[in-house]
Amino acid sequence: MHALLLSVDWPLIIEKAVLISIIIGVSLLIAMYETYAERKVAAYIQDRRGPNRAGPFGILQPLADGLKLFSKEEIVPNHSNKFLFILGPGLAMLTAMMTSAVVPWGGHIHIFGRDISLQIADVNIGILYIFGVVSMGVYGLMIGGWASNNKFSLLAAIRGASQIISYELAMGLSLIALLMMTGSLSLHTIVEQQQNGVYYVWYQPLGFLIFLVCAFAECNRTPFDLSEAESELNFGYHQEYSSMKLGFYLFAEYVNMFISSAVMATVFWGGYDVPFVNDAAFGLNHGVNLLAFLQVVSLFVKIALFIFVFMWVRWTVPRFRYDQLMKLGWKTLIPLALLNMLITGFVILLKQNHWHF
Amino acid sequence: MNLTQILFWFLSALALFSAIMVVISKNPVHSVLWLIVVFFTISGHYILLNAQFLAIVNLIVYAGAIMVLFLFVIMLMNLNAETEPQKNKWLKMAGVIGGGALLLVLVAALKDADTRNQIAQTGVGDIGLIHNLGLVLFKEYVIPFEISSVLFLSAMVGAVVIGKKE
Numbered sequence: 399m400h401a402l403l404l405s406v407d408w409p410l411i412i413e414k415a416v417l418i419s420i421i422i423g424v425s426l427l428i429a430m431y432e433t434y435a436e437r438k439v440a441a442y443i444q445d446r447r448g449p450n451r452a453g454p455f456g457i458l459q460p461l462a463d464g465l466k467l468f469s470k471e472e473i474v475p476n477h478s479n480k481f482l483f484i485l486g487p488g489l490a491m492l493t494a495m496m497t498s499a500v501v502p503w504g505g506h507i508h509i510f511g512r513d514i515s516l517q518i519a520d521v522n523i524g525i526l527y528i529f530g531v532v533s534m535g536v537y538g539l540m541i542g543g544w545a546s547n548n549k550f551s552l553l554a555a556i557r558g559a560s561q562i563i564s565y566e567l568a569m570g571l572s573l574i575a576l577l578m579m580t581g582s583l584s585l586h587t588i589v590e591q592q593q594n595g596v597y598y599v600w601y602q603p604l605g606f607l608i609f610l611v612c613a614f615a616e617c618n619r620t621p622f623d624l625s626e627a628e629s630e631l632n633f634g635y636h637q638e639y640s641s642m643k644l645g646f647y648l649f650a651e652y653v654n655m656f657i658s659s660a661v662m663a664t665v666f667w668g669g670y671d672v673p674f675v676n677d678a679a680f681g682l683n684h685g686v687n688l689l690a691f692l693q694v695v696s697l698f699v700k701i702a703l704f705i706f707v708f709m710w711v712r713w714t715v716p717r718f719r720y721d722q723l724m725k726l727g728w729k730t731l732i733p734l735a736l737l738n739m740l741i742t743g744f745v746i747l748l749k750q751n752h753w754h755f
Numbered sequence: 756m757n758l759t760q761i762l763f764w765f766l767s768a769l770a771l772f773s774a775i776m777v778v779i780s781k782n783p784v785h786s787v788l789w790l791i792v793v794f795f796t797i798s799g800h801y802i803l804l805n806a807q808f809l810a811i812v813n814l815i816v817y818a819g820a821i822m823v824l825f826l827f828v829i830m831l832m833n834l835n836a837e838t839e840p841q842k843n844k845w846l847k848m849a850g851v852i853g854g855g856a857l858l859l860v861l862v863a864a865l866k867d868a869d870t871r872n873q874i875a876q877t878g879v880g881d882i883g884l885i886h887n888l889g890l891v892l893f894k895e896y897v898i899p900f901e902i903s904s905v906l907f908l909s910a911m912v913g914a915v916v917i918g919k920k921e
Contacts, residue, residue, distance in 0.1 A: 522807065522885065526811045530814040533818075533820065536819070536823050537823075540830070541788075556831070559823060
């Protein structure tokens with residue numbers, strides 16, 4: 399036992415544990431303030447003021463909302479499976495958080511005599527890991543909808559799950575074209591390849607657009623929020639939920655939004671690369687810690703812009719009908735993604751052949 | 756016992772336990788959920804063998820796509836423990852004999868297996884990494900690979916034809 403404990407690289411484990419706690423804490427904090435930002439953005443788009451009572455400019459509003467959810471009565475329907483009913487929102491939250499493990503949040507910092515990478519796990523299947531976790535996200539929704547023992551919840555859960563599965567395909571196909579260019583699945587390598595300031599979005603504009611639309615669908619955001627349409631579908635799969643379990647479902651959507659913005663920024667917009675700055679030279683001149691700080695700030699600015707786009711679209715575009723949604727997914731996005739893949743492959747082959755046919 | 760061995764025994768025990776739970780659960784939805792746990796443990800074994808690509812593809816394809824379809828069907832058919840019809844006694848007996856015969860075959864097949872010299876290499880070996888797997892698939896086995904893709908396509912076309920209303 400003693401040898402076993404010694405064989406473990408304790409500083410590494412502590413380092414990763416601290417990093418994981420920081421990232422989860424920051425994700426939750428950002429998700430909290432996304433709810434506030436969403437209400438403010440909605441208010442300005444609709445020419446209102448938005449929440450402005452709790453604290454200056456209403457910045458304590460998320461705390462008040464959370465307190466309200468915590469203090470609501472907890473209702474578990476009589477004929478439901480209690481364990482699965484509680485597992486549903488937990489799974490939704492877990493899968494929302496798990497994706498953050500492979501996103502590189504910055505370069506590396508030098509602290510306490512150690513080089514610490516700001517990425518929890520640089521696995522060589524980074525993008526596939528994200529897909530794996532996203533495909534697990536269906537379970538939170540389906541288990542919750544089924545365990546509610548309510549026909550409307552079940553129908554909405556199945557509706558939402560089939561939407562997520564349909565859009566996963568187009569999302570994967572749009573990324574294949576990108577992977578043909580990167581030649582690597584590791585997110586860290588993909589970011590390193592974009593350090594020269596030429597982001598992959600310039601090579602793959604169509605792929606990015608498809609990915610963006612699919613990200614909207616995967617996060618169940620308007621115009622694809624068919625599984626939780628309040629007015630026409632009785633609030634969807636979380637109809638029977640109350641209190642913080644409902645809060646978890648709603649909150650998981652915001653965490654998902656944050657993480658998918660992070661993935662989009664990483665894969666298509668250079669990740670933590672600081673725009674218009676030669677990162678390596680800056681690191682040599684001003685030290686790696688300052689560079690890492692600027693990189694994290696740069697990534698979060700990109701993420702914030704994407705989150706704003708999410709909100710902007712939500713309060714501008716009306717909701718799709720379900721058949722329109724399926725038609726867009728299967729008959730428009732998948733053929734477009736396939737076409738994008740073919741063109742990319744053609745150009746890569748042509749380039750390998752020195753632009754001769 | 757090092758860390759890998761502890762993980763191996765933990766994953767194996769969990770896999771066996773969940774596999775038994777798949778069989779003895781009364782509620783079909785619970786069976787499906789236990790089966791998902793089995794897939795997770797098997798993926799864990801793949802990771803111990805340093806086959807990360809296989810692990811994640813196992814999760815995406817089986818746990819993420821096929822089991823969701825299982826859940827769809829079972830949830831829509833509304834098979835609950837109460838409505839589940841009691842199986843015929845002879846059918847149960849036949850199931851026991853069939854399972855026993857399978858066990859016999861497996862034991863007979865593995866009895867003479869060379870377990871001394873074929874030790875699983877945990878944490879080393881790179882045949883399961885995506886780079887090597889891609890090279891093997893697209894160089895040595897490219898024709899079977901393409902033929903199986905045609906098979907998938909024909910299955911998909913068949914499904915669409917069956918699903919289409921006249």
